[in-house]
Amino acid sequence: MLTELDSQVVGPVMSAVDPRLAGEVAGFDATIAHTPDVVVGAATAADVVAAVRWAHAHGMPVAVQGTGHGTRAPVASGLLITTWRLDQVRVDRVAGTATIGAGARWADVIDAAAPLGLVPIAATDPSVGVVGYLLGGGLGPFARSHGFSSDHVERCTVVTGTGDLVEAGPAGDAELLWALRGGKHGLGVVTDLRLRLARVPALYGGYLAFAEEHVPAVVRGWLAWTRQAPPEVTTNLTIVHRGEERAIRSHPDARKLALLLVTYPGGAAEGERAVAPLRALAPTLADTLAPMPLTDLAEMHGESMDPGPTWVRGTMLREADDALAEAWLAHVGPGASHPFGGVQLRHVAGATEVDVPEGSAVAGRGARYTALLVGQDPASFDAMPDVAETILRSLDPWRMPEVNPNFAGVAAGVWAPDVARRLAAVRRRVDPHGLFAPRG
CATH class of the missing domain: 3.40.462.20 (Vanillyl-alcohol Oxidase; Chain A, domain 3)
Incomplete structure (x- = not known):
């Protein structure tokens, strides 16, 4: 069964008994030990597409981990996609933006932007993963001067629960971008995003x-x-x-x-x-x-x-x-x-x-x-x-x-009722089979 998946992806594919698995899925919290049935170490966006389609075909739920900072419970079954290899950061000085891979940390973006006089509206801890932080909104050290970090997201590339690669943004799925700015879970797998940077001449x-x-x-x-x-x-x-x-x-x-x-x-x-x-x-x-x-x-x-x-x-x-x-x-x-x-x-x-x-x-x-x-x-x-x-x-x-x-933290986020209803509708649309729904 895994041979088929392995032939479709560039990154590694691991079973539950693979000796590489513990190192692959280790996150920031060493007390949380994931034991999924299958792990795909995504090396490209196409790997994520293939993994999600394979999981749907085999009736497996899908979980995602980048740096593991936001992980509060172990993944005990199904397919886990790790995205830490997708850590590319490209800064456009003229546009004042950064295109950021799903596995990048804030330190990667800060280091790439600072020589150009730019700074991301980042987390206080630069080791935190960019994507997971932004999906929750993000209240960092520039909150009062620049708002929620997610306010600066311009677009996201997302693999939906049907295994489609879509762009969430003004030129694509605008409603999905609305949801990704703070909706956190169940909205697909973000493979990269474009973030507007701030021009901060002094700090x-x-x-x-x-x-x-x-x-x-x-x-x-x-x-x-x-x-x-x-x-x-x-x-x-x-x-x-x-x-x-x-x-x-x-x-x-x-x-x-x-x-x-x-x-x-x-x-x-x-x-x-x-x-x-x-x-x-x-x-x-x-x-x-x-x-x-x-x-x-x-x-x-x-x-x-x-x-x-x-x-x-x-x-x-x-x-x-x-x-x-x-x-x-x-x-x-x-x-x-x-x-x-x-x-x-x-x-x-x-x-x-x-x-x-x-x-x-x-x-x-x-x-x-x-x-x-x-x-x-x-x-x-x-x-x-x-x-x-x-x-x-x-x-x-x-x-x-x-x-x-x-x-x-260990509890669930709580949105205003109208926002929660709208988020639920977006989740049903982009994940009609419930692949990304919380388990347990």
């Missing part, structure tokens, strides 16, 4: 680190500052502990720190004026705020890009006031005990509130803040759902009913 950013004793003042003061924050400045406040971040590992006596992360797409003088009130919130343990090369997003935010176990749950917030600060601090502030390595409030709004002219399926467009809980200790994973539910329920007065799929 200022980094983080401020505060000791545990100052966390309450920093949380309250930062939230007050966000209500009049410059619209170009994107910030988030992450409370970290358990030695999970480089910033806390550099202070071995600290059990818990607050990291206030800042991105400003502009010059140093304007950046210094914007962040002056943040520096005045409390004494700092570290201050990395400075002009930065466009290639240094990871260094700017102190992110660890090493693969490892991750548990995520988040929500979207309409507003964040003093009462929310007290509810948040009661669960995650000084003296609070919980199993998470990092808990984050992010200030968005600004450009994220403005949809693209033709519309998009992004969930959470009306959010002004987000809340995120991240765990890295597998020994605590079983305890995390109940604790997360308790913390997030305490935020109910401020929560939106929508949940962006990139923030939902």
